[in-house]
Structures are given as C-alpha cells and as structure tokens.
Amino acid sequence: MTDNITAETMDIERAQTVARRVIENVEQVIVGQHEAVEHLVTSVLAGGNVLLEDIPGVGKTMLARSIARSVDGRFKRIQFTPDLLPSDITGANVFNQKTQEFEFRNGPIFANVVLGDEINRAPPKTQSALLEAMDEGQVTVDGETHPVPSPFTVIATQNSVEDDQTYSLPLAEIDRFMKRLHLGYPDEHEETELLGRVTGEHPIESLSSVATIDDIQTARRAVSNVRVEDAIRQYVTRLARYTRDHAQPGASPRGSVALLHAAQARAVLDQRGYVIPEDVQQEIRSVFTHRIRPVPSGDAPASIVTAALESVDV
Template sequence: MTRDAFETSRRLRENIEQVLFGKPDVVEMLVVAMLAGEHILLEDVPGVGKTLAAKALAQSIDAKFSRLQFTPDLLPSDITGSMIYRSDRREFEFSPGPIFANVVLADEINRAPPRTQSALLEAMSEGSVSVDGVTHPLPKPFVVVATQNPYEFEGTYALPESQLDRFLLRTSLGYPDRERERQVLLTHRSGEPVDRLDSVATTESVLAAQAAVREVAFEPSLVDYLLDIVDATRGHKGFEFGVSTRGGLSFYRGCQARAISQSRNFVTPDDIKALAVATLSHRVVHDSVFQGPTRQLVEKQIAEILDTVPVPT
C-alpha cells in the first residue's frame, strides 16, 4: 500500500507541474493537502495562478470538481443545496449543491458574508452538511482549495479564526521568474493547458494513499520536537494566542503526508521544518489590537521559533 501511495503522489506532482511552472513548493503543498485529506488556502494577488493550481489538482484525479465563486449575495443554500418540492411525487427532495464534489474550488472566499462562510465551515470540518435537520455526508476524498486576495479589503469579510483553523496549509504562489513566465505565454497559444491534463489517479488510489499516510512512522523524539514548536507559539511575546491542539494534530498529519510525498514511510525533521510556517502562521492570533500584523511578520516570527527550538539528534 505504501509503495502505491508513493506512486500516486509522484504522478500527481508531475502532472500538476506540467501547467504550474516553476512552483514546486506550491505543487508539493497541494499534494500534501490531498494526501492528508485536509484543505488549503491560496492567498495572493489576482492572476498568478491560484485558480489554475486548484483546477490542475482536480484534473489530475478522476473525480468530481466544482467551483464556487464567492460573492456578497451568495447564500448558504447555494453551497449546500436545498429541499425541492417534486409535484409529480408530492414530496420534498434534497437537491445537492456544488459542495458535493471531491475537489471544491472556493474562489475569493473572503467575499462571502460570515453566514455563508459558516456553511462551508461545517463541510470542511465535519465532511457533511445539514439541511432541514438532516445530515448529508460529502463524497470522499473531499478537499477544499480556497483562494483570496489579501490586499483588497473593499467588499470583503475577514475569515474568522475558527475557519482559518480548518485549513491545513496557507501558502502563496508569487510571481514567476522571467523564464517561467515566458513559458506560460508560449503554452497558452492554443488554449488553456490545464484543460488538456489527463487524470493520473482515481479516487480509490487517493483514498488508499490517505490511509497510508496514517501509517507513516513518527519517531517519539520528533513528536516532542513538533510539540515544542507548537508550545513555543503559545508563549511567544508577539502572539496573544498560540496554536490549538487541533492545529497541532493537523501539523502532525501534514508531516506524515509530506513524508509520503517524498517517498518515505517515516517523518524527518525536514518535514516538520518545511511545513511549520504554512501550517502554523494562520493559526496564531497576534497581540496587535488596533492594526493587524502583516502575514510576512507572522511568518517571520514562526521562522524565528524554528531557529530557537533545538532539533533532536
């Protein structure tokens, strides 16, 4: 099973890299989120490939994909679905919404009001939605790839800490270097390359890989190392609140998933270091009251914690 998981991870990574040029770190984050069975937030300026990244992940798997364009007038039922009256049968029937997919792109997630965001929150945390008191399970695997522009605030609603905590990873793409950007221009001559991607994995192989992730060995000394990092966020003078226990568990699972993505069945300190900033920076609450800190500042403080916590030998 572990060998099959390695192969699934390799195929996903190589397939996504065909259209997401020069972003191996972002590709790895997408694959890690899928292997861990958790969600990822892509936060960057418009036009750098956030939507492309989500579509590439979805196209790489023979699974159902849906896109939710978040707008101020989006209602919870537009996400979850609703009860529809069938006159021929004289009864109400549940009509599933677009959240019933394996890979869901939540585009510009911070443009929807809190009530709508909470509908997505239940789906992300519970793997199900409730409509009229009835719970409907979502298909598996289920991963939300959300995007937002952190530099545009008009008409947006900041994501609450409880929802940010549901994302395993938060990362950004950034601008490509000149050669990669030239490659983008040339490959778009005959249409969108992502639309021509073939699927290289099935839902069954992804679920098997997710099961293999939970079997990855985590040396006790490395568990303590991870907990030392989490604990350091709670005592950091710059943070009002540190990482929660749920955040620590997501960090743990993410490290196991990265090990599989690196074709290993055991976690190393490099896995912990590689994921620390992307996993923890959105899970702390800064002590700045009147003006929120920049993301760069928080990430720098998490990196400083990594430098101070001794690595086990």
C-alpha cells in the same frame, strides 16, 4: 512482522508514485511553482484543505483546477459573491409536487474537490457553510446530516489586495485550512515559458487525470500509517506551545494535528514510512503561520514560526 513491513513499504511506494504523477501532471500547466504544487498535493494526501492567498493573476484558480483535473473525481467550483447564500453551497430541501414530500437537493459542496473561488467576497455567514464539511465531512440541513463524498478537499482562493466588498475570514474558518499558500510572481524565465505554453490552446484543456479516487484513498491510508515516534510528537507540541507563548492566539491543537499529518504526507513524498524532524520543519510555515495572531507590537506570524524553529530543541 517482515510481511507487514514489506506491505507498508509497498503502500508507501504506491502512494509516492501517485503523488509524483499528480505533481508532474499539474506542472504541465503551472510554471515555476514546484514547492506550492508539492504542498498542495501533500495536503490532499493528508486529508487537508488549502487556502491559496495572493494577488490576482498569479495562477491560484488555475492551480486548483489543475489539481482537480489530475484526479478522476467529481469537481465543483463555487464562485463566492456578496449575494451568495449558505444554501447555494450546501443545497436545500425542496418540496416535490409529485410526491408531496420534501427532498434534499445537493449543493456544489458535494464533490471530491471543491474550488471556492474568491472566498472572501462572501459574508461570514455564507463562508461558515463550509465549516462542517471541512472539519467533519458532512453537511447538516434542517436537522438532517448528509455525508460529503470521500475523499473530500476544499481548495479556496483569496484575493489579498482588494478590500472593496471583501470580508475577513473568521479565525474558526482559517483554522480549518491545513495550509495557506502564497504563489508570488514568476521570475523572468518562468514567465516567458508560461507565455509560450498559453499560445494557442491553453494546456489545461488537454490535461487528463492521472489518478483515480481509489488511488487517492489508498495513498491517504498509506499516509495515515506512517510511523510517528513519541519524540516527534513532543517536538510538534513544543513548537505549538512556543507560538502560544508569543502570540494570542498561537497555533491551535487542530494546527498541531494538521502539522503532524502534513509531516506524514511529506515523509511519503520522500518515500519514507516514518516522520523525521525535517518533515515537520518543511511543513510548519504553511501550516502554522495563518493560525497565529500576534500581540500588539509583537513579531509577525512568520517571524514567530521562524523563532520557534530556531529556539525549540529537536
């Protein structure tokens, strides 16, 4: 028993070290977004996908690229446009003249980190090409299933200002993002520091990887083994049910699972092998808010989450 506890502690320590290395590496490029960087890294460790939504020019794409460069894996970027087809994402069966047979050619979805840039510029049919990969880790083309690489994470950006030639993300797709994050403008000091960093060569050009695919896989296993007591599971359930009682729809069961996994990753970041209520409270806004659709004349999603935290007993 002691040996098992010692091994679990060592796994947690290693996972935290990997997470901290990635965070510090990303912050060589990204200024003043420590909380967002932590949220993104915990999502990767928890096996989740992330939607970065904000105005243009605040560093959404640069943040996603910095995360991808910090991990020594396959990275693909998909620029979403109105004329993008589902097969441009998943790949397609192509007839080989030499063999006289059809063969599958991978699309850009087959990578460890996939950046979907300006995802809301493509129509819903094209966006839906991501759903199976995001939820099940596979792609089905012409009835044949192809697994995507593991680990696998989609980081999508969405322009929240321009309505011209953009499409709303379906709720089924929104629900498959573990978190939705907003960056916002840097403050005066942060923006001045940013300007200093980009004078000359951009820092991302010299950014190197600090974690291997095996590191991420090992860290994910450590996260999945973080202990969650029944009282914590009941707490998450009560929070989710509160949102459903005050919105239509509220947080889904998939959202409850995502919150629990995010809380496990938060515990690892704090070098703990067990989840505490504060882990849930730190993660709930980024996990639940985008899943809530308020009733007409009802409170905003963020307000509903805040009320849940204030009303639901720990």
